Amino acid sequence: MTRLRLLLAGILLAALCGLCVEAGLPDDERSNQPDGKTLATNYDSYVGEKILVFGTITEQTNTALHIRVEGDGVSVPLHVHAVEQTVESGSVVQVYGILRSDQVFSAERIVVVNAGEFTEQYKYGVSLVGVFVFLIAFFREWRMDIESSLL
Structure with a gap:
């Protein structure tokens, strides 16, 4: 054992x-996952490439999502096309697809990370409850054997 x-x-x-x-x-x-700062400084090097970006939705129209990709205090707006789902403004999304010129992004897949205002707080709250349950279970079952640890 x-x-x-x-x-x-x-x-x-x-x-x-x-x-x-x-x-x-x-x-x-x-990975090929640029943030806002990288896109702001090297946008042309990613044009035509398949990339994954995280962004916050600022607006949704019938044909596109308008997202803001941030990183190191720099924000880059992108217009995401090929959208078939309705997402709340302010939601955080992952978008995978091909970056085009003029801040246009042809999405192959969009995943909602935080669907609403309180989603992130909910995730942290559930995680804290899990940590407390683990700590309670650990200290209830764990006993230190001082005699055998001194050998």
Whole structure:
């Protein structure tokens, strides 16, 4: 049983180290997911490319969504075409598709991340409840064995 635990701990530590290495990579090397600052400075380099952007909906018309992509205090407006769903203004969305010139984005897929005003607070609230339940269960069941830990 001890060997199994050591093996499992080694695997988990290796996975953690791998995540730390991945988190240390610059954003450009991770994926084709530009933020507002990157689009503002290098927009032309992404034209014609399939990219994924996160944005806040500012307006919706019959044919397009108008979103604002932000990053490092810079905001870039995009007009997303090929929209078949109705989304509330102020919602946060992920949009995957081809970036065109003149701030136009041909969407292949749109996913609503936060559908409304209180969605993000709800997510944090549920997460806090989960943390408290975990901590209560952990400290109810876990007991420190001082005698065996001193050996």
